[in-house]
Amino acid sequence: MLGGMQDWPLLVWKLIDHAALHHGSREIVTARVEGGESRSNWREVRERALKVAQGLSRLGVRTGDRAATLAWNTQRHVECWYGISGMGAVAHTVNPRLFEEQIVYIINHAGDRVLFFDLTFVPLVERIAPKLNTVEHYVLMTGREHVPETSIPDLLAYEDLIAASDGDFEWANVDELTPAGLCYTSGTTGNPKGVLYTHRSNVLHTFGANSADALGLTSAATILPVVPMYHANAWGVPYAAAAAGAKLVMGGAHFDAPTLHGLIMREGVTLTAAVPTVWLAMLQHLEKSGQGMGELKRVVIGGSAVPRSMIVDFKEKYDVTVCHAWGMTEMSPLGTLGSLSAAALEKTQQEQFDIQTKQGRAIFGVEMKIVDDNGDEMPRDGKAFGHLMVRGPWVVREYYAGDGGHVLDADGWFDTGDVATIDPSGYMQITDRAKDVIKSGGEWISSIELENEAVGHAAVAEAAVIGLPHPKWDERPLLIVVRKPDTNPSKQDLLDHLEGRVAKWWMPNDVVFVDEIPHTATGKIQKLTLRQQFKDYRFPDAA
Amino acid sequence: MLGGMQDWPLLVWKLIDHAALHHGSREIVTARVEGGESRSNWREVRERALKVAQGLSRLGVRTGDRAATLAWNTQRHVECWYGISGMGAVAHTVNPRLFEEQIVYIINHAGDRVLFFDLTFVPLVERIAPKLNTVEHYVLMTGREHVPETSIPDLLAYEDLIAASDGDFEWANVDELTPAGLCYTSGTTGNPKGVLYTHRSNVLHTFGANSADALGLTSAATILPVVPMYHANAWGVPYAAAAAGAKLVMGGAHFDAPTLHGLIMREGVTLTAAVPTVWLAMLQHLEKSGQGMGELKRVVIGGSAVPRSMIVDFKEKYDVTVCHAWGMTEMSPLGTLGSLSAAALEKTQQEQFDIQTKQGRAIFGVEMKIVDDNGDEMPRDGKAFGHLMVRGPWVVREYYAGDGGHVLDADGWFDTGDVATIDPSGYMQITDRAKDVIKSGGEWISSIELENEAVGHAAVAEAAVIGLPHPKWDERPLLIVVRKPDTNPSKQDLLDHLEGRVAKWWMPNDVVFVDEIPHTATGKIQKLTLRQQFKDYRFPDAA
Ligand SMILES: Nc1ncnc2c1ncn2[C@@H]1O[C@H](COP(=O)(O)OP(=O)(O)OP(=O)(O)O)[C@@H](O)[C@H]1O
Ligand SMILES: Nc1ncnc2c1ncn2[C@@H]1O[C@H](COP(=O)(O)OP(=O)(O)OP(=O)(O)O)[C@@H](O)[C@H]1O
Ligand SMILES: [Mg+2]
Ligand SMILES: [Mg+2]
Incomplete structure (x- = not known):
């Protein structure tokens, strides 16, 4: 038996037709490459x-x-x-x-x-x-x-x-x-x-992105996607903004805090989307200039883990809510968003910050589970961490031209390459990339969690943790730190800071200070490079 | 060339799987038919x-x-x-x-x-x-x-x-x-x-319903769909609530204001969906009891036109925002919602009320246009009114078992049977059902607009306007009024009230008072019955 509903294919141009017809005068403002604004x-x-x-x-x-x-x-x-x-x-x-x-x-x-x-x-x-x-x-x-x-x-x-x-x-x-x-x-x-x-x-991703707990764009919203269109489709914003009839503010070649801040203020931006490094610079800029955030209500941050301190600063200093997002090119890219659940909204502000450091809950359309090395599903208890697997209509089935061969398992799950926990309320937290996880004595240590705690120290500009060989434990964590200008914390200062904040057996075996941590083209820490850089390093207790 | 994304069919059970897995403990509360609550x-x-x-x-x-x-x-x-x-x-x-x-x-x-x-x-x-x-x-x-x-x-x-x-x-x-x-x-x-x-x-409708300018359910929302599941799928709420992980409050066999109000207060309802008559009774109940609305922030009202006075009362007395909705069984049912645009949000409260009386703007996924009797598209100027045509993935293609034959035109448009205007900002306003429109001297008069103005009179409980034959003008409007208890307005009082509020040539040729106006099974005024009831009536100036 055939259903009785219209055949209306989901086509990308219908988004802009909708925007033109129903939100035709809603603006698109650009900081032009030639200079000036259009x-x-x-x-x-x-x-x-x-x-x-x-x-x-x-x-x-x-x-x-x-x-x-x-x-x-x-x-x-x-x-x-x-x-x-x-x-x-x-x-x-x-x-x-x-x-x-x-x-x-x-x-x-x-x-x-x-x-x-x-x-x-x-x-x-x-x-x-x-x-x-x-x-x-x-x-x-x-x-x-x-x-x-x-x-x-x-x-x-x-x-x-x-x-x-x-x-x-x-x-x-x-x-x-x-x-x-x-x-x-x-x-x-x-x-x-x-x-x-x-x-x-793309159209289904747009629907998912625009659901109220995700980007949740309305026609009254003004969004500045700092995240570039060449980076995982600017998280789908140019599509989502059209579907909602939102105003779109485009930064052109500018990623510096003063320019972005100027756009946010002048154009009445209510929502933005960017990776954490952009906001690190922004928070420093605001600190210096003493300015506020205007109409900005919410910043969606993803691409790398958002440190808790950033969430706190945004809220306490600027009354801006950070919404953590996780996704990947292979997922169009949105997978999870960190909007607060009803239960979370009843907790204390500090507890809410903890929840906001998690990468969030799956949008309807994204199926998610964690599995162990044998592919067996692990409990959603917020503790067990395993390989994060996803399925859904905006998740990759195979790479272009068949590169990489079959990338789905027998049940159609795609391995994200990320390692995560999922708690009973559905909040997922990335603990690592599978290739970056530190395997100590048969157990896994989360490099991301260590990094997040480390950047909570007032003198730390950026931190990276990598696993390096250890004769007794196979691998142990090394903490690599870029100090903030005009500060001079010692190794012990940092270890003291971590003490009590992370499990005892997670404590880095050493701390080294560097001038710069290498980043990928999409602003992520290049752990591969770091591991190469430190390949001759030996832990003090491993001599 | 084939796309590289997963084949993930849109199936209704995926909604509840999602809800169970990610929002498993979110409640569904029911006023049971057997009595008590579950x-x-x-x-x-x-x-x-x-x-x-x-x-x-x-x-x-x-x-x-x-x-x-x-x-x-x-x-x-x-x-x-x-x-x-x-x-x-x-x-x-x-x-x-x-x-x-x-x-x-x-x-x-x-x-x-x-x-x-x-x-x-x-x-x-x-x-x-x-x-x-x-x-x-x-x-x-x-x-x-x-x-x-x-x-x-x-x-x-x-x-x-x-x-x-x-x-x-x-x-x-x-x-x-x-x-x-x-x-x-x-x-x-x-x-x-x-x-x-x-x-x-159904799944696409759910995505549309959950977009932020439509129902916009979040997992923190608590929704009471007063509108019955047998009436156009309770506007899709049981699906949308699952996709969002919202709490669902179900009124069972109860539609009376005291019971519904009790549920709203006890369960912390933030959003409801119902036809205007439900709210008429609710407002009267609150007026009498002096109670407030608790956590309620927004009421979505549709099925019939919402009188302006209802929008004003909700806002001014209870700080609750009315969001007008329009749709029909043939549309799953949601077509438009009356959320305020950026431009509307900058207007005065009174101007906003005017905009809120319109039936709203199309959700992405619903295409909409108005045409004249020849099928030619009419301007979106907020003035011209014509047959409202729709297209979209949750719009009917043909009725079950082929009843009614082909219901789409050559370009796939479905005639809603409604007559409407569309303004330049995309707000659609229903002026009539095509079969109820009053044709006076070749021009159309909107019965709904007349009714809306009439119920603005303090002594009017309900009003209906029908077109009746007139020797000179073909048809002229008759205003049929149910007076509020203990009031006694005269014909002239009502005409005086309309004077200046509607075009001169729209003024009803007569007013009659009745004890009751007949309603359909879905709570709408039964104009067919009214026209039969008044088939022997003659206008004073048509003797
Ligand atoms: N909120 C987040 N917190 C932590 N990690 C995140 C977050 N969002 C994204 N990521 C990381 O980014 C990855 C997706 O990034 P993207 O698709 O942009 O390219 P990439 O994975 O860095 O590049 P490549 O796949 O070529 O190595 C995720 O798999 C995850 O590891
Ligand atoms: N917000 C609204 N304002 C005015 N009219 C509305 C509104 N919402 C719905 N309607 C009217 O309700 C109609 C859809 O109602 P529904 O599908 O429930 O059944 P019905 O049209 O009343 O019944 P039938 O089609 O059998 O005559 C629309 O076509 C429109 O005329
Ligand atoms: Mg990747
Ligand atoms: Mg109908």
Whole structure:
């Protein structure tokens, strides 16, 4: 028997059609790459996206073709997303912060036929263009007046591409399983692998993201996604904002606290999304400048664990609620969010802070469990930690072009590579990446928990914990610390600080001070590099 | 090219699995039909629903079979919903307030094999059972100790059905287009027609309902859906509450203000959903008793137009925000919600009240336009009114068993039968049902707007406006009024009140006072009956 409901495929362009029609005058403000700010709205952005689609079609781009962007968060980047997938092609966001060879690898691997890029990246593209085997058209995301002398072949100015389109074009009525987007993992292990999102997965992710306990965007919200569109789709914000009709504030090439703060204040930003390092800088900036946070009510933070001290500072100093988020490129990316449950809301402020340090609860649509090394499910008791497995309509099934082979187990679960606990109320907490977990005498020690406690010390700017070989225990934790300017804590100061805050057998066997901790292109601590850096190190008690 | 995301069909039972796993201890409280209250939670309700599914399977129910409920809002009714559709069958909610012949017609037409019913309906079922051609099993939704002597054949006690199941059962892994639910329109014109919801349409509707500008349920919310599950799926609340992990408060057979108010206060209800008549009684009750509204923050009201005075009273007297909602059985049912836009939030309180009287803006997933009699689209200027057409994944494609033939136009639009305006900010306002609109000299007069203005008069309990034949103008409006107790307004008082509030040529040609206005089974004014009642009436100026 057939159901009696309409066949209405879940297509990405329906998001912007909705925004244009019902929230047409809601603004999109951009700190432009050329300097200054541009103001537009959903109606205009849709019109221009349609012209991008028409332009691509003119260039010979067809359903399923890939078109890449090397671009900041801007209005034009949003137009590209909707324009590319709206005409049936695949919007491939390339992370410009990767090594050049990786960028070349990714673009060739994806077989991108068009490359949209920001002015910032002209020198980069000049260098790599000769190595890009499939790119036929280069589009510089600016007006003709800004196009420099360059060796880049077949270069088009974005505004010319748009100007040549009359807008008499229709979005592609493709099947909802048609690919719409492509994003490569940053490739901290091996070659980057591509995640090929579909129209269906993106629209369902949007619904999930907009549920009230997740991003929960409303049409009255003003959101600044500091997280870049090339980093796990800016957590889906450009889609979610369209579905809700929210105002979108885009920081362009700016990630510095003063610029972001200026945007937050001037544009009345109510919600932002960014990785912890951005907020570390912001909190320091506010501390110095003595400014407040304006209309900002909530910051969604993820990508790395949020230290408790950050949650406390935001609340106590600025009355801003931190909502922890966890996800990954392979999950579109949102998996869990740390909104407070009814039970949590009845606890004390301090207890709430504890809960907020957890990565949060699964959005409906994300199934989650933890398993041991044999794949057996572990209890949801908030203590046991195991491999975090996920399933859902916006979770990867296989990487682009079959790279990495089968990545799901027999029951369809994807191994996130993260290690976590899940408590009885559903709050998940990442204790480590599987590859970073410290195995001491057959038991696991959470490097993230140690790091979180360490940064709670007033003199610690950043901390990393890695496991290093130990003759007796296999591995033991080494605490690596960057001191705050003008402070000089000793090893013992830090160990004293940790004492009582973590289990006795978790106590680092040593502390070392460094000037800098290496980070990945997405702002995460590069533990692999750290382990290499300290490969000749020996613990004092292991001589 | 294939996308790389998981195949995760949208199935209704995934909602309750999610609730049980992540919000397992969140409560479901019911004012029981047997008296007293029961407290359960999502974990238990899921377990019991699974046992219902297992029981049905034992009874021989198979994928696609229909099982009906004649039941109030209770925990058991929720279990039936999930149990029935969770095993692949179709949960068919029958409205017990319909005429007996209609109930018989509907159950036979649906071919229901099982009928679940509440104690309240034993006499009804005794009377109709001999006429039900397809029902093989009758399940009385109570424990064996409450089962009365009865002539109903093959009668099972619900708790026995559950007790005989060990729970070792798996939800049906059906295609997402498999039917999950069935609801008949109340049939104010012709025979009732069935809307056959699919798993997909119900899950997508849940996502839409839970978006922050719609119901926006969070896990911290406590919702009392006064609107019955047999009336357009209680606006999807039993699904939305599971997806969000909200607490669910169910009023059972009670719709009276004192009982509902008691539940709101005792259970800390934060959000409710009901038709205007429920709130009319509630406001009168509060006025008399001098009580407040406790934790209640927002009431979602729909099914009929909400008079402005109700919105004002809720806000000014109880600090409760009214959110107008519009939808219909054919739309699962939610179409629009009246949450305030950013622009609206900057207006004065009085201007906001005006906006709140509109039926609201479309949820993403609902496409909406107004057209004239020729099907040509009309402007979204807030003035032009035309036939309201909708499209979307939770909108009907055709009625059950093909009744009513093709109901979509060539472009897939469904005619709601409502007449509306849409303003530039996307707010839709219902001005009438197409069949109730008053055609005066070639122009349309909105009966709903006249009614809304009339109930603004302090002495008016209820008002209805119908169009009656007029020799010069074809039709002119007649205002029919129920006076509040102990008041005695004259015709002229009412006309004076309308003067200036509505266009001059909209002024009713006469006013009549009646003791009662007839209502449909879903609480709406029965204009058809009114027109019959006044078919011999002649306007004073039409003699
Ligand atoms: N809130 C969070 N707390 C702790 N870790 C987080 C959080 N959010 C994300 N992560 C980490 O980030 C990972 C996802 O990051 P992303 O997909 O951006 O690329 P990556 O995993 O860093 O790169 P690659 O997969 O190439 O190594 C998660 O698997 C998790 O380890
Ligand atoms: N907020 C509202 N304001 C005005 N009218 C509303 C509102 N919400 C719903 N309605 C009316 O209710 C209708 C949907 O009601 P429902 O599906 O419950 O059955 P019905 O239309 O009354 O019955 P039938 O279709 O059998 O005549 C809408 O088409 C609209 O006319
Ligand atoms: Mg990864
Ligand atoms: Mg109807």
